[in-house]
Amino acid sequence: MEISDKRVGELMAAGRAAVRFNAPLGGDRARQLVESIVAHGATSVVDLGCGHGELASLVAAAAPAIGVVGIDRDADQIAAAQASSQASFDVGDIAAWQTPADTIVCVGATHAFGGTVDAISTLAPRARRQLIVADAAWMGEPDDWCRATFGELPTVDDVADTAAQIGFASLDLSTSALDEWDEFEQGFIAGIRSVGGDDAQYFADLRSEEYARYRGVLGFAWLIGTR
Template identity: 35%
Template sequence: MSATDEDLRPYFDAAATGLTFNSPLGEQRAAALIDRVQPLRTSSRVLDLGCGAGELLLRLCERHGLDGDGVDNHAADVGAARNTAAHRGLERRVTFHTTDATTWDRPADIVVNIGASHIWGEGPAPALEALHGLTNPHGNLLFGDGVYEAEPDAVVREAFGNLPDLAGLARIATDAGFRVLHAATSTQGEWDDFESDWRAGIERLATPGARAFADRRREEYLGGYRGVVGFAWLVLTPA
């Protein structure tokens, strides 16, 4: 994280307080994705790399009766995840680790990586190659990442980089050694709700700086990347 990003960390932390999932993910899609990811055995373990506050990991473990590990290098997120696990009585089944997810070397039957591919480098290819080695044969990877759904202008491309479209992301996953079992993108409604709730968390700080930051984000979204940047959801299995 750059010095500039560190300066903005209080805003990003505040934004997360208004979210169930720190991604454009609605309740209906979350439930459907969890059902699509099927454990191989009753002893299957779930691994979420870049887990944030751990909501999706906890729901996966609850739904399938599994144990799991969540890995994130942001201590505040890990602390929140542990508190939530304790509140739901899952603290003995789900363990959260404050560490660099790229150093994790224990494979699992179900692996999750949502909006955190960047920790392995630029673009989804390095992440998918690393995640292939961490997904047991016949297991599932639930992968979420940004894509372009329309041609970006120069400003949007500079901000988001050279994202693939959905078909391109599926090809990258195949090249990394996966078969694509499910591919979809968030709806516009999911994006609108996510962006609004994200900004609402910042608005609650009620400082001039926070309001200016929220105003910039609103203009960037509504006047820039809305309908252009999408979020893809893939369920993959090693070939």
């Protein structure tokens, strides 16, 4: 079935709107991230590629004294974030963001810096207390289809090696659990289906079939580096 680019954009927007985070990020991990940011005494936090701003909003709600800024190039998501949050949000290109902050967060948007490994190297000098970077990384051995679909990605070990070279006082490395992935993908697919119409069902089925191919192979590596 042929689906126009415009319609694909609408379907993807419905998928994004249906999930709390546009990443395999479960509620427990989100709580732990917020607790860690607050515990390390950040007074300024920037979330680069914040999507519709859920994580930035959680930090701002947990500690209103922290200046929290979320940046994303998607004006619709930024408008949604601004409507319901104590954090500040701006539309912008995160690749141009150079301002230091106590804590820098970049979840699922490292391609703006050339990938996860480059994002860690680029952002670490600007993070005064903590750097939180998370993105796709191979967890299992990718087949040709995975490589063609997702392109060049680091392994989880590559991410660990890069982080180790930065010289953080403490490093916390983990990967999203399969239940975080399942919850994310199921929510996203349900959002696509909710649009209605044969094309939406077809597109949702396609995503579901694709997920079955990359489940457990495409990972999502989390780095928390603290100074």
